[in-house]
Amino acid sequence: MSAMSIDDFQAALAHAREHLATGNARIRAAYEAHPATSTVLKGRAHLVDEAIVHLWRACSMPREVALLGVGGYGRGELFPHSDVDLLVLLPTPADSPLQARISTLIGALWDVGLEIGQSVRTLDECLEAAEEDITIQTNLLEARLLDGNAHLFEEFSRRYREQLDVRIFYKAKQLEQDNRYARFNDTPYSLEPNCKESPGGLRDLQMLGWIARAAGLGRNWRDLARRRLITGAEASELRSIERFLQHVRIRLHYLTGRAEDRVLFDHQEKLARAFGIEATAAKRASEVFMQRYYVNAKKVTQTNTILLQNYGAEIFPNRGGAAFVINERFQAVRELLDIRSEDTFERHPRALLECFLLLQQRSELKGMTARTLRALWLNRTRINAAFRADPANRALFLELLKQKRGIVHEFRRMNQYGILSHYMPAWRRIVGQMQHDLFHVYTVDQHILMVLRNMRRFTMGEHAHEYPLMTRLILGFERHWLLYIAALFHDIAKGRGGDHSQLGMADAREFCEHHGLSPEDADLVIWLVAYHLTMSQVAQKEDTSDPDVIRRFADTVQTERRLTALYLLTHADIRGTSPKVWNGWKGKLLEDLFFATQRLLRGATPQQALGLDDRQEDARGLLRYHGLRPGVEDALWMQLDAVYFMRHSAEEIAWHTRILYFRPESEEPVVKARVLDDEEGVQVMVFTSDQKDLFVRMTGFFGRLGFSILDAKVHTTRHGYALDSFILQDPGNAAHYRDVIQLLEHELTERLKHPGPPDRPTQGRLSRQMKHFPITPQISIHPDEPGKHFILSLVAADRPGLLFAVAEVLARHEIRLHTAKIATLGERAEDTFLISGQRLTLDGQILQVERELLERLQV
Numbered sequence: 042m043s044a045m046s047i048d049d050f051q052a053a054l055a056h057a058r059e060h061l062a063t064g065n066a067r068i069r070a071a072y073e074a075h076p077a078t079s080t081v082l083k084g085r086a087h088l089v090d091e092a093i094v095h096l097w098r099a100c101s102m103p104r105e106v107a108l109l110g111v112g113g114y115g116r117g118e119l120f121p122h123s124d125v126d127l128l129v130l131l132p133t134p135a136d137s138p139l140q141a142r143i144s145t146l147i148g149a150l151w152d153v154g155l156e157i158g159q160s161v162r163t164l165d166e167c168l169e170a171a172e173e174d175i176t177i178q179t180n181l182l183e184a185r186l187l188d189g190n191a192h193l194f195e196e197f198s199r200r201y202r203e204q205l206d207v208r209i210f211y212k213a214k215q216l217e218q219d220n221r222y223a224r225f226n227d228t229p230y231s232l233e234p235n236c237k238e239s240p241g242g243l244r245d246l247q248m249l250g251w252i253a254r255a256a257g258l259g260r261n262w263r264d265l266a267r268r269r270l271i272t273g274a275e276a277s278e279l280r281s282i283e284r285f286l287q288h289v290r291i292r293l294h295y296l297t298g299r300a301e302d303r304v305l306f307d308h309q310e311k312l313a314r315a316f317g318i319e320a321t322a323a324k325r326a327s328e329v330f331m332q333r334y335y336v337n338a339k340k341v342t343q344t345n346t347i348l349l350q351n352y353g354a355e356i357f358p359n360r361g362g363a364a365f366v367i368n369e370r371f372q373a374v375r376e377l378l379d380i381r382s383e384d385t386f387e388r389h390p391r392a393l394l395e396c397f398l399l400l401q402q403r404s405e406l407k408g409m410t411a412r413t414l415r416a417l418w419l420n421r422t423r424i425n426a427a428f429r430a431d432p433a434n435r436a437l438f439l440e441l442l443k444q445k446r447g448i449v450h451e452f453r454r455m456n457q458y459g460i461l462s463h464y465m466p467a468w469r470r471i472v473g474q475m476q477h478d479l480f481h482v483y484t485v486d487q488h489i490l491m492v493l494r495n496m497r498r499f500t501m502g503e504h505a506h507e508y509p510l511m512t513r514l515i516l517g518f519e520r521h522w523l524l525y526i527a528a529l530f531h532d533i534a535k536g537r538g539g540d541h542s543q544l545g546m547a548d549a550r551e552f553c554e555h556h557g558l559s560p561e562d563a564d565l566v567i568w569l570v571a572y573h574l575t576m577s578q579v580a581q582k583e584d585t586s587d588p589d590v591i592r593r594f595a596d597t598v599q600t601e602r603r604l605t606a607l608y609l610l611t612h613a614d615i616r617g618t619s620p621k622v623w624n625g626w627k628g629k630l631l632e633d634l635f636f637a638t639q640r641l642l643r644g645a646t647p648q649q650a651l652g653l654d655d656r657q658e659d660a661r662g663l664l665r666y667h668g669l670r671p672g673v674e675d676a677l678w679m680q681l682d683a684v685y686f687m688r689h690s691a692e693e694i695a696w697h698t699r700i701l702y703f704r705p706e707s708e709e710p711v712v713k714a715r716v717l718d719d720e721e722g723v724q725v726m727v728f729t730s731d732q733k734d735l736f737v738r739m740t741g742f743f744g745r746l747g748f749s750i751l752d753a754k755v756h757t758t759r760h761g762y763a764l765d766s767f768i769l770q771d772p773g774n775a776a777h778y779r780d781v782i783q784l785l786e787h788e789l790t791e792r793l794k795h796p797g798p799p800d801r802p803t804q805g806r807l808s809r810q811m812k813h814f815p816i817t818p819q820i821s822i823h824p825d826e827p828g829k830h831f832i833l834s835l836v837a838a839d840r841p842g843l844l845f846a847v848a849e850v851l852a853r854h855e856i857r858l859h860t861a862k863i864a865t866l867g868e869r870a871e872d873t874f875l876i877s878g879q880r881l882t883l884d885g886q887i888l889q890v891e892r893e894l895l896e897r898l899q900v
Contacts, residue, residue, distance in 0.1 A: 744802025
């Protein structure tokens with residue numbers, strides 16, 4: 042460019058930048074004054090068109106080149122912070138001068154504040170890329186000409202249409218949707234959904250539009266209604282839902298100032314206000330808003346299923362052959378269950394349940410036809426009190442739980458189409474109900490269905506490698522379908538106020554009585570609902586190496602059948618809260634409690650139930666396996682009491698012994714670390730002569746490195762050595778644990794060799810979840826049953842350095858810590874410590890300790 046042209050180009054840049062800034066401000070102001078999605082989507086696309094064409098021409102692009110908008114921008118819609126997808130279409134490969142001009146254009150577009158996604162291709166390259174990549178093919182489907190060579194664009198459009206294979210496109214988009222759904226756990230009901238990508242989001246509606254456009258079925262919902270692919274009422278409803286989701290996404294972009302599509306807790310209250318939603322007596326404004334969101338997302342997934350089937354019938358008109366009659370009410374059409382007449386559910390209301398049973402029993406059926414699903418939804422209200430009281434319907438409902446396959450799929454479908462809400466009135470109150478805590482990531486109804494899914498997986502051979510013990514237990518459990526009933530009712534009373542376990546127990550009792558369960562079976566289901574939290578509380582909060590703890594838990598469960606049922610339900614429940622809540626360490630705590638209690642119920646003494654002798658023999662076996670001769674362990678084990686052997690597994694005992702057997706009185710500290718079997722943390726063993734404030738210094742060291750302490754076992758040997766063990770985890774999951782082992786061993790050894798002031802833990806940032814669900818710390822100190830020790834219980838926001846804060850207060854009051862049981866539920870720590878000390882016998886001192894701990898735990 043000449044000096045003059047450079048000045049002109051800079052002026053063009055300044056003009057485009059100013060044009061976009063004032064235009065975006067004008068669009069936002071107009072939207073805030075009178076919210077209409079077209080104001081933003083069409084208005085911003087037009088505004089960006091003007092800026093891009095202005096710069097395109099300022100760059101003096103050759104006439105033979107075409108500039109196309111593709112993707113959502115090609116459709117003529119732009120959200121406030123969406124990317125602008127462009128295609129520079131060339132008749133032939135670009136030479137160096139043209140490449141330079143294109144680079145200048147792209148740089149200028151970024152410079153004026155546009156987020157550009159660009160590609161530069163010849164016509165042949167475009168078609169080749171589209172054939173290989175369904176994403177590119179979809180992006181080009183809605184291409185429109187912005188400026189440049191119109192003839193080249195027309196040639197591109199013609200050849201693209203000729204190349205497009207609608208059947209391949211349809212199948213590819215279905216597979217793409219399946220993969221996308223899997224990323225979001227196949228549910229639109231996460232507590233923080235993605236309004237664009239989650240099931241029930243805008244992407245579902247866009248996909249329906251893409252397939253319709255590719256197949257020539259229509260360009261909007263009205264076109265689909267004219268072709269009778271959906272009803273006129275459904276077309277109107279879809280447009281309304283689409284506008285709602287567009288409003289959500291527009292508001293999110295404006296609220297955050299970026300392309301944010303996740304409906305995070307941070308934004309839900311603000312979104313509610315933006316939609317004019319106010320709190321009710323029972324619900325926050327954000328809860329009301331989210332329930333509205335879930336209702337719309339549910340309708341999207343319903344319509345998505347119906348329309349995809351109707352599309353398939355149009356695209357594959359000869360697929361499947363003639364209908365196959367199943368019975369008077371149903372037939373099979375193209376591997377789908379179909380009602381034989383439009384009024385089937387009116388004439389035979391029981392068929393509202395029968396259809397799900399048929400899907401379970403006939404593996405050749407892949408789902409329901411569109412008209413069956415539509416009729417199912419329209420007739421759901423026929424399930425009323427009289428329907429529920431019919432013994433035949435009650436028996437049929439139980440049959441759904443007893444089938445060998447399809448239970449989870451069909452219960453999800455029953456929930457999706459309102460059948461479950463009408464058959465179980467208590468269920469209606471938890472559909473789309475938020476759970477305002479730090480570890481659940483699903484609404485209550487979806488959490489329950491996830492627990493049901495987990496329970497079902499225990500029975501399935503393909504998952505036996507994941508849950509070998511669970512599989513063995515449930516396959517040996519007579520009438521294991523009773524556990525599915527317990528799963529359905531365990532949280533059904535959430536949100537009513539009061540103890541949901543007790544309230545749910547009443548609902549479960551009513552269900553069992555109405556459905557004719559035997560007293561024995563009913564008692565099991567009711568008991569499981571009432572005590573479904575007990576096992577996790579004991580395993581994670583109490584000292585399960587204490588025989589009295591095991592005895593009290595055994596007194597609660599009373600029978601091995603109850604124990605097995607509770608273990609299975611607890612395992613399924615914890616895994617069903619959030620992918621982040623479960624870890625191998627929690628699994629080990631539950632497993633140890635299960636086996637100890639099982640042995641006690643089979644007649645062992647409490648000491649035998651803990652397996653002390655067996656544990657020592659197993660540890661000796663491991664030592665022999667590693668080549669250590671008999672008797673090498675004696676010198677070390679003479680210094681260890683029964684409490685040590687009860688608190689450590691045989692594998693841990695063998696690990697300690699292999700490290701320490703030849704130096705049971707080491708003058709220097711011994712620190713060893715290893716990665717846990719599940720790769721989800723690291724275990725550190727410390728052996729050193731006992732010294733003042735040792736525990737404080739170790740927890741401070743771990744906290745400074747940013748680790749959370751999941752478990753701590755503190756033991757003092759008979760000859761005055763500390764033998765302590767810690768399970769550490771990086772809360773940000775950023776640590777490569779094998780890479781930090783040497784650091785941990787070397788640095789901590791040096792700290793212990795040269796005692797000094799404790800390290801101060803790093804102060805981590807408050808998580809965004811904690812901002813919305815603040816936790817008021819709670820402290821409780823009370824004597825255990827024998828009165829020899831005290832139990833310190835705390836609830837607080839989890840963070841690195843939490844255990845250090847506790848240890849520092851205890852050390853100041855000369856209180857000895859024996860063991861720490863750490864239960865981290867999302868961002869919430871519920872920890873229990875076994876402590877002793879002279880000052881704890883004085884009430885005034887206990888109050889002082891509690892007060893100091895509360896001060897330290899305030900976030």
